[in-house]
Amino acid sequence: xxxxxxxxxxxxxxxxxxVKELLCSADLRxxxxxxxxxxLAQQLSGINAVFFYSREIFTTANIPxxxxxxxxxxxxxxxxxxxxxxxxxxxxxGRRPLLLWPMLVISIDFILLVIALNMLVYQAMSYVAIxxxxxxxxxxxxxxxxIPFIYVAEIFSxxxxxxxxxxxxxxxxxxxxxxxxSFPFIxxxxxxxxxxxxxxxxxxxxxxxxxxxxxxxxxxxxxxxMDFDRMRGRRQKALHLPDNPDDMPTTRLMPAExxxxxxxxx
Numbered sequence: 001x002x003x004x005x006x007x008x009x010x011x012x013x014x015x016x017x018x019v020k021e022l023l024c025s026a027d028l029r030x031x032x033x034x035x036x037x038x039x040l041a042q043q044l045s046g047i048n049a050v051f052f053y054s055r056e057i058f059t060t061a062n063i064p065x066x067x068x069x070x071x072x073x074x075x076x077x078x079x080x081x082x083x084x085x086x087x088x089x090x091x092x093x094g095r096r097p098l099l100l101w102p103m104l105v106i107s108i109d110f111i112l113l114v115i116a117l118n119m120l121v122y123q124a125m126s127y128v129a130i131x132x133x134x135x136x137x138x139x140x141x142x143x144x145x146x147i148p149f150i151y152v153a154e155i156f157s158x159x160x161x162x163x164x165x166x167x168x169x170x171x172x173x174x175x176x177x178x179x180x181x182s183f184p185f186i187x188x189x190x191x192x193x194x195x196x197x198x199x200x201x202x203x204x205x206x207x208x209x210x211x212x213x214x215x216x217x218x219x220x221x222x223x224x225x226m227d228f229d230r231m232r233g234r235r236q237k238a239l240h241l242p243d244n245p246d247d248m249p250t251t252r253l254m255p256a257e258x259x260x261x262x263x264x265x266x
Contacts, residue, residue, distance in 0.1 A: 013160055024161040030228050031155045034213045035164060038148035039101075039172040041205035044179060045106065045144050046198035050136055051075070052183070053117070060120045075137055082141030083101045094217035095154075096148055096209070102143035103206040109135050110195040110202075117192035148172075154216040155224055 022028055054075060058068045090098060109132050116129035148168075187194050205244040214227030 017160045017163050018254065019163045019166055022160055022167065025160075028156070028160055030165075030212060030232055032164060032167065035148070035152040035155065035168045036171050036209065037208050038144075038213075039168045039206050040149060040175050041103075041202060042144045042148050043175040044198065044201045045103075045140065046110065046136070046195060046202075047140055047144075047181060048176075048221045049183060049187070049194060049198065050133055052187070054133055057117070057120075057126065057133060060129075062116055062126070063124075078134065079137050079141045081146070082138050083146050086142050086146055089142070090150070091145065091217065092217050095151055096213065096215045098112075099143045099147055099209055099213075100206055102139035103202050103209075106136055106139045106144075107199050107202050107206070109139065110199045114192050114195050117195075151213075151216060155214075157221055 022032065022152060054072055055068055058071050059065070065092040087100065109129070113129060113132040113136070116125045116132060120129065130234070152165055152168045153161060178258055186197070190197075212231050214231065215226055219227075259265075
């Protein structure tokens with residue numbers, strides 16, 4: 001109980017940052033950009049578009065109409081199952097590999113899906129499209145589904161974490177809303193080529209993650225901050241508040257040269 005009280009007291013002393021302070025912090029700008037891009041990539045990677053197209057793809061593949069709802073539920077079950085499998089994999093493989101490799105596969109998979117959707121007159125292409133849909137769901141559940149939420153919590157210190165999560169969740173839900181409102185119009189204008197937009201988004205996000213997002217597996221916060229500094233091309237250590245305010249360094253005023261002991265100079 002004493003340890004719990006001590007931890008609670010230390011947490012109460014932590015000076016938390018507001019959203020405005022977070023946005024104005026130069027040292028936290030790159031981690032925030034990385035966190036926001038991950039949230040955008042998650043929602044704009046095409047997951048909702050794939051589920052939108054799934055009924056049409058399954059119908060073209062001559063799957064009985066009364067069976068299609070169960071097939072769609074099955075694809076959702078694959079998403080959940082792969083997410084559960086990913087949890088232990090993150091501690092073994094790390095965050096970056098589970099993000100970057102599935103994003104690479106998603107980019108290629110969407111190009112294949114566009115080709116298949118434009119050639120649905122051939123029966124074999126219907127099954128190719130079904131396979132592409134399932135492959136995308138597996139890749140999404142491994143990487144872009146769970147990891148962005150975990151990564152954001154790992155790259156910010158205790159005093160900045162609350163504001164960072166707030167900003168990232170706002171971006172996540174806002175981008176989901178914008179996509180839901182605009183997708184019918186985009187799909188009507190571009191048809192199956194809509195997935196090429198998602199290819200550009202996923203590739204762009206993957207490049208930023210590759211060059212600007214450090215690995216967080218088995219890393220301390222200080223090590224992660226040093227990695228961000230190195231990626232910014234800066235050698236100095238990022239300024240941040242310690243988790244325990246009692247650990248704040250103290251400074252002692254030195255008497256001026258020639259002053260007698262006990263003198264005070266202002």
